[in-house]
Amino acid sequence: MANEVATTGGEEQPGTSFDVNSLSGIEKAAILLLSLSEQDAASIIRHLEPKQVQRVGAAMTSMTDLNSDKVAAVHRAFLEEIQKYTSIGMGSEDFVRNALVAALGEDKANNLVDQILLGSGSKGLDSLKWMDPRQVASIIINEHPQIQTIVLSYLDPEHSAEILSQFVERDRLDLMMRIANLEEVQPAALHELNEIMEKQFAGQAGAQAAKIGGLKAAAEIMNYMDNSIEGVLMDSIREQDEEMASQIQDLMFVFDNLIDVDDRGIQTMLRDVPQEVLQKALKGAEDNLREKIYRNMSKRAAEMLQDDIEAMGPIRVSDVEGAQKEILSIARRLADAGEIMLTGGGGDEFV
Template sequence: METSVRGVSSLERAAILLMSMGEKDAAEILKQMGPKEVQKVGAAMSALKSVSQDTVSSVLNLFLSECGAQSGLGVGSEGYIRNMLTEALGEERARGFLDRILLGGSSSGINSLKWMDPRSVADVIRQEHPQIQAVVLSYLEPDQSASILANFPEKVRLEIMMRIASLESVQPEALKELNVILEKQFSGKGSNPSTTIGGRKTAAEIMNNLDGAVEQELMQSIKDADEDMGNQIQDLMFVFDNLREVEDRGIQALLREVSSEVLILALKGADDYLKEKFFANMSKRAAELLRDDLEAKGPVRIVEVEAAQKEILVVARRMADAGEIQLGGGGEAMI
């Protein structure tokens, strides 16, 4: 079973699983997803061309195996969900995702913004205080927030982004009040633990999704206002995990510019999906040699891995600026 699903990403496995179901069952599952997840899974489903019966069987068996290992006890509790997400996503990413899950049940007003086009969302929050605008954009997906931000004047964009980068937490009561305000707008009517939201990383993810010219202009404005903040955001903007979004031709071009020694070190900190992406864009012989070198390399220091990944990202950014490749947005730093 492992062999049949090797190189198949979790997103592709989800697409295969849904395609194996009846239309009604698949539709019921899609109803439980947010707009970004529906878009990603839908794109993955449409991209499926020829999938072997062995792969389909392996995906189904893996799904059944994972479900069978679950116990009904504790399901739905915050502790269970937190542990599960931390195991799957890592502590930092899981914390932000859990905040959205626990908030989601009582935040229909804010959640409804996820399904609106960027211009409409901008119109909804245009007259709100910049701090409220920052909270809303921190809560939405980075690519949607970037599109919304593009609908504001340059001076307003700067203030909102500075506030997003400065956010650390928001009291749940404040979010509930904001949710009520938004619900009233849609209908035509007029000391708890903090929720993690915003911050430098959120600002970087939004910046990653801005148009190139807007991004450069806004970044320079941020640095003029607070150079340290601007540098911190810029350091978080392009990370190694972004390379999973680069097209195959771009990866092939990047491979021609990177030494095998640097690549080996960088891939020591990559997940299997990203490794397979690089392997798939090499000749069979080169991929086999790289696999062998990775196994023979043994443990390496995190600082060496990070330095190698940064070196590759410098090359990737240079190639992106020259129009030779297109970098993907979003992602998270890897070790």
């Protein structure tokens, strides 16, 4: 059934008997990396972001049915679409090492991980990108709120959202409002914070004299939070500062906003969305958004998806929201890579 989610342009690649469009972008990247030498794979992986390493590493571990047709199809697609190629994502050292051990065997995996992690040379604040959110929270939990604010503004929004979920509700509110009010950090202050972090663990000095934080940063972090946490936090912000809450809400991109993504963007996104995730997400979607999704699939795939949704029966709201969050995460990754264009609730570009 997953093969039926192919969007327009899903023809088989000439010269192979395998339809490469039945694979997600993450699966294609995993196959490509597994088909390279350790050195070449390491050279590519060290350029990925931590979350990208986590996702592609997990995909590599699940590749149990590789054959020459599938590998050839991925190579051909890569060569033909190299200008559009999207990087994917990965996580902590232990996770990456375990994932690659499962895919490549212990000796090869250890060598590959050493090249990736030692070669990256991350220090200070950048080291936090590779840590589990709970670990980061434990490191900064006793720091001054201003330091916590800078750290959360510096990291990727998805990572920061997971870190914030480890804080109590009162502290989450305080930090989110600080993030929204933050505009820039002086180079000297950022350098000093970087040195403090570097003394606690290894890590590349992020000497960016940064313009970090602000309303958009707060909105991006909120986008990645669980709905239950996000709703309570937004209500609390609204009680403190109604104008700030409205501005953050306008900058947030929610599932219903996918209706504003153009057809090509929807088709690109669907290639990376697992079928079971799409089923759950659309179970609780508005009719007009469902119809837009169906229009951007083959007729047979749309009919099968509709049948599957109708056959699902009742489903927990939390499962629907989780699936919608997963799709939004995919959409944001594609937007960051320039593959699709997203617009926020207020009509501003959100890329």
